[in-house]
Amino acid sequence: MEILVAFLLILLPPMACKDHTVTCRVKDPHPPLQDYQQSGDFFIGGIVSQSIIISNFIPFTEVPPQTLHEELLVVTKNYQHILTLAFAIKEINENPQLLPNITLGFRIYDSYFTAKGTYHATLLLIFTPWKHLPNYKCDIQDNLIAVIGGLDPLTSLHMATVLDIYKIPQLIYSPAPVMNDKTPGLSFYQMAPQEATQYAGILSLLLHFKWIWIGILTTNDEYGDRFVQTVFPLFSQSGICFAFIERSHTQGIVTEINSMLTQGAKIHDKIIDGKANAVVAYGESFSVILLRWFSYLSEQQHVTNKEKGIVWILTAQMELTSITHQRTWSIDMIHGALSFSIHSKDPSGFQHYVENRKPLNAKGDGFILDFWQQAFGCIFANRVTERLGGDFCTAEEKLKSLPGPFFETRMIGHSYSIYNAVYAVAYALQTMFSSRLPYRAMGDERGMNLWNLQFWQFHHFLRRVSFNNSAGDQVSFDQNGELVAGFDIFNWIFSSNQSFHRVKVGQVDPQGLLGNVFSLNESAITWHSWFNQAKPHSVCSESCRPGFSKKVKEGDPFCCYDCIPCPEGKISVQHDMNDCSKCSDVSYPSKNQDSCVPRLASFLSFKEPLGVALALFALFSSLITALALATFLKHRSTPIVKANNRGLTYTLLVSLLLCFLCSLLFIGQPQKVTCLLRQTAFGIIFSVAVSCVLAKTTTVVLAFMATRPGSSMRNWVGKSLANSIVLPCSFIQAGICFVWLVTSPPFPDVDIHSVREELILECNEGSLTFFYCVLGYMGFLAIISFSVAFLARKLPDSFNEAKFITFSMLVFCSVWLSFIPTYLSSKGKYMVAVEIFSILASSAGLLGCIFAPKFYIIVLRPELNNREQIIRRKA
Structure with missing residues (x-):
């Protein structure tokens, strides 16, 4: 600012002013080309940006001409800003309730979109035209209450650097200018939103x-x-x-x-x-x-x-x-x-006011002629020297006929800000006038004289102004002076x-x-x-659909990427996912990896065909076993039953019956009790059955050895021999199962890994070591039984059980040897089905191979069930 003042003082002739009553007359070497004035008790200054002065470029390669050709270019759209300010002043003066007995006037100058034009226009507003002298109070305009402008931040900043010296309120209708060290604090009110x-x-x-x-x-x-x-x-x-x-x-x-x-x-x-x-x-x-x-x-x-x-x-x-x-x-x-x-609205009567605007009824309007010529592409007869081409203007052209880019009769956003700015000044002035009424009652002439208004006093009322304009919008400022x-x-x-x-x-x-x-x-x-009437899109890379994730291209912004499929086991459910995620344990990725599909609970149920078939087979086998047991009990006195140790026979049949029934524990949803009983009951019962078979085989061998003269084996043949084999062998398995249940018992569990689409409800064995110990012990007993029976298979006797036991143990061992790889390669309910099948098949093998021939003789060939047939020996 100091540079500007020094520059102006150099241009102006030296003079002094004793006080503010002294008239200082200095002719302005650059009078304004365009202005619009209307008198009033107080006036509002306005600086608009409408005209552009374009001069020929001078390269200084030759002597410049005496006169430079200048062309005035008018931004015709901005003429509405001028009309808006004049319309708002007209409305206020015609409203007897707003400022009674006070009239507002205005003075509007053009900034010409330049800093020079803005400073010049600002000084013309502050001082009496042709009499301005900076830093001296020479004919200063005491009835100037506020200035409205400018259109762009730089124009507002140039205005503010001058107006701030005199604390004159400035209402801008553009974004706030950028502040810097040269302008630490400027007094302006922003009529545009933040x-x-x-x-x-x-x-x-x-x-x-x-x-x-x-x-x-x-x-x-x-x-x-x-x-x-x-x-x-x-x-x-x-x-x-x-x-x-x-x-x-x-x-x-x-x-x-x-x-x-x-x-x-x-x-x-x-x-x-x-x-x-x-x-x-x-x-x-x-x-x-x-x-x-x-x-x-x-x-x-x-x-x-x-x-x-x-x-x-x-x-x-x-x-x-x-x-x-x-x-x-x-x-x-x-x-x-x-x-x-x-945000803007059309105040009532504004369009009518604008559409009736004509050069002939625009008294004092120094902007309208240039605007009219360039808006309608015509010239006025008395301005023929400026003619650039076109027809003569009739002054009856219709403003509403102009294309929108040249002029609009509806109030636009910037004009609405000017309209609200004028009303904000008027309401603030009314508030200030009302606050001084008490002085009138006390006879204080200073309080009554509004013409003693100081600029800095007006800020207090303007900052707190709040009103509803004629369009129905509320106008108020925040603590920062922003609308x-x-x-x-x-x-x-x-x-x-x-x-x-x-x-x-x-x-x-x-x-x-x-x-x-x-x-x-x-x-x-x-x-x-x-x-093509479709909603446009603006992306660097097309959206990645669900099932894919984004991979940012190296060296490009993050909006540019490639779409890669989600890795196995992961999904993306939305477009443009940065990464894929895993499904929860109760769901699994869909085929397209774009959603999680709920897993179905899977277990061998009594309601499905496989479970029904195995259950029926188990019940049928149990019924056959019970029938065989009843038959043997009924014919317990016959030679064939007595010859093969009735006690072992009954024990073996009961254990086989329980083996068939224990397979039912494996069918149905696993529960805590069934998980505890499944493997332990099966292991103990099967050990009893195999022990009985071993005891039978051993009894046959010892019986033939006892028949030799002088043999000491006669003391071992009898019930004591059977008990000494069955009970210890069974107790060993029972001990293994007891330790298993105490240390690491089986429990209901859910397998989420074996089958992708299912939640496998199963019994977790707790300790696989004990599980395989149980199976291994049964296998050990089976191998011993098979070996003994194999050695005794050729002993001469019509009712020698050794060959039948050999065949039954061969079936038993074959079943359980094939069980292990089949069991390990199966998953879910099919793993359980394999174990059930092995139990049923091995049990059926023992039942059929050992008891079917006897049952046949007892029921169908009773003539063979006599002592002679038992003691008959083969040649």
Whole structure:
């Protein structure tokens, strides 16, 4: 600021002012080209950005001409900002309840999109025109209460550096300027919502459509850098990657136009060649001119939907504007764009006020003639020297007939901020006036004289202002002087005749009910034709479907990846999973590895065919065994029963009966009791049966040896021999089972590993060592029985059991030898079925081989059941 003041003081002739009543007259060498003024008791200053002065570039390679050709270029869309301020002042002055007996006026100047024009306009607002002298109170405008402006942050910053010296309230309708060491604290009120709210809305929009591969187009200045530095970590944390970040090397709209032909084509080619279909554009209001240039280039290069489709996401500062040179340019490329805009509504009577605006009824409006000429492409007769071509203006042209890029009669976001800013000043002034009424009752003329208003006093009331405007919206500031408001989301729709309208499709409301900050009506969006009415998508890699996981490509952002199938035993149930997961123990992966299928409980049940068949066979065998036992008991006095030790026969038959019945313990859902009894009962009972067979065989051998003269073996033949074999052999097995049950008993368990689709309900043996000890001990007894019977098979006797026992033990050993590999190779209920089958087969082998011949003689050949047949010997 000190540099600016020194520079101005050098240009102005030296003079002194004794006090504020002294008139200081200095002619401004650069009077404003355009202004709009209306008198009042208090006036509000306004600095707008509408016109651009373009001069020829001077290379200094030759003597420059005496006069430089300058062209005035008007951004016609921004004329609504001027009309809005004038309309709001008109409404307030016509409202007798707001500021009775006080009228508001305004003074509006153009910044010309330059720092020089902004500083010049600001000084004109503070001091009486043609009489301004910085740092001196010479005819200062005491009835200036606030200044509204500017359109972009840099203009607002230039204004603030001057206004802050005099503590004049500044209400800006652009994002907050970047603060630095040169501007430690500036007094301004931001009529645009917080930028953080807009960033959160853009993020929600991208995530809603799953656009995770985007491009960024911004200006190459501190505001563009601030945008990138803010959204880059914010978006990245939510899984969004950046295909490119392009900056247009501009420092204002004049440079923008001059550099469009060189930079625009390069940036356009990068965007078209990129894979991102969603591009977020951040910039000032005039940045849309660059997008218009992109659209023009796309039309010239015949970019079709087969080559590239782009959804533009525009920030609130960017309004669709066009300059005269772009009147016939294509706007097809930005058709279907989604734009964030400051929340706005149409105040009652605004459209009527705008549509009736004519050069003839716009008294004092120094902007309208240039606007009218460039908006309608005509010239006024008295301005023929500035003619650049076109018909003469009739001044009866209709503003509502202009295409949307040139002018809109509906209030746009920036204009709505200006409208609220004017009302905020008016309500603050009313509050200040009301607070001084008590002084009037006490006769204090100082309290009554509002013209003694000090700028710094007005801040207190402006900071606390809160009201409902005529459109029904509440207007208030937070503790940081920022407007508490949200953003609207519009869909830009273009027609072939250059007509334009926007459709509201959503909003970002930081005060939404139940936390609904972001809302979107997707069905109301009209997409560009190159998307074939389908919702566009913007991703670096296609989504990985369930059953696959993402593998990031080395050297690429995390949004670029390959899809690889889940490894065996793992699943992914959602799209784009970073890793596959395992199913729980009660489920297993589906065939496509995209879901977990519940496992079915599996056990050998009495309700399934296999279980029923084994149970029936066991019961039938038990019945046969019981029948044989009953038959032997009935014929217990016959020679054939008596000859083979009736006690061992009965014991063997009872043990076989129990063997058949114990197989039923293996069928059905495993329980604690059945698991304890299964193997132990089977082991003990079978050991008793095999011991009986061993005792029978041993008895036969000793009986023949006892028949020799002088043999001492006669003392061993009898019941004592059988008991000495059966009881010890059985007790040894019982001891093994007892130790098993005490140390590591079997228990119900679930096997989740053997069969993929099933939960196998089984009995865990507790200790496999004891299990195989039980089987091994039975095998040991069987081998001994087989060996003894094999040696005694040729002893001469019609009823010699040795050969039958030999055959039965051969069957027994064959069954259990084949059991071991079959058992180990089986899983689930089939493993149990193998053991049941082995029990039944071996038991049936003993029953059939030993007792079938005897049962045959007793029942069918009773004539052979006599003593002569028993003692008869073979030749």
